[in-house]
Amino acid sequence: MLLGSFQSVLEARNRDEFRGEVVRFAKRLGFETVSAITVVDHPVGDTEFVAIDNAPDAYKDAIEDPKAGQLDPVMQHCKRQSVPIIWDQSTYVSAGQGSMWEAQARFGFRTGICLALHMPEGRHFVIGVDRDQALPKDRGEVTRLVADLQLFAVHAQDTAMRVLVPERLQLERPKLTPRELDSLRWTMDGKTAWEVGSIMGISERTAVLHINNAMHKLACTNKHQAVLKALRLGLLR
Structure with a gap:
């Protein structure tokens, strides 16, 4: 509940x-x-x-x-x-x-x-x-x-x-690219990097790059923390 x-x-x-x-x-x-x-x-x-x-x-x-x-x-x-x-x-x-x-x-x-x-x-x-x-x-x-x-x-x-x-x-919020946001959004839905790449029409390596860039901009150590922080900041819905 x-x-x-x-x-x-x-x-x-x-x-x-x-x-x-x-x-x-x-x-x-x-x-x-x-x-x-x-x-x-x-x-x-x-x-x-x-x-x-x-x-x-x-x-x-x-x-x-x-x-x-x-x-x-x-x-x-x-x-x-x-x-x-x-x-x-x-x-x-x-x-x-x-x-x-x-x-x-x-x-x-x-x-x-x-x-x-x-x-x-x-x-x-x-x-x-x-x-x-x-x-x-x-x-x-x-x-x-x-x-x-x-x-x-x-x-x-x-x-x-x-x-x-x-x-x-207000403190300035990190600026994520549309690709970085999409990668986090699909990660939030439980997709692996391979699945994210397949959905977005990019290679798994490129999907990992987008996720890692988002993690770096959000000052997070893993993708799950990055998703949660993006939600908190209102970058994801």
């Missing part, structure tokens, strides 16, 4: 579609609310935040308050680490922010999981899922929830950077 979520979020074409996929994934995972934030650091000037969420309207001001983020122990953890944090009331109490937890708990934010991906060139992606009920007591089940969220974040972060970050801050 979740596997389809990974593919769907890769294919989101705009902010609304991305938000829809993120919310659907969170609910399938068993969480009522979710937020996803892109962060772009600037050498000079303020850091830029762009977020999507499905928080209650009455709580949106608190979520979007940058001063609150500076006090929130979950956000401070994600700012410094890539290790996911499983949080509840004790997380806030131990940080001296018990009143912050009480304020958000009224809106269903009683416990959850949050993580951040820190990427080159000052790009960051934070995703958190929250709910009113306690997490499962079975450690294996909680580990699975964390792993599913981590895997979803890996798929979602490139889409987030593509559809949430303003165009002026």
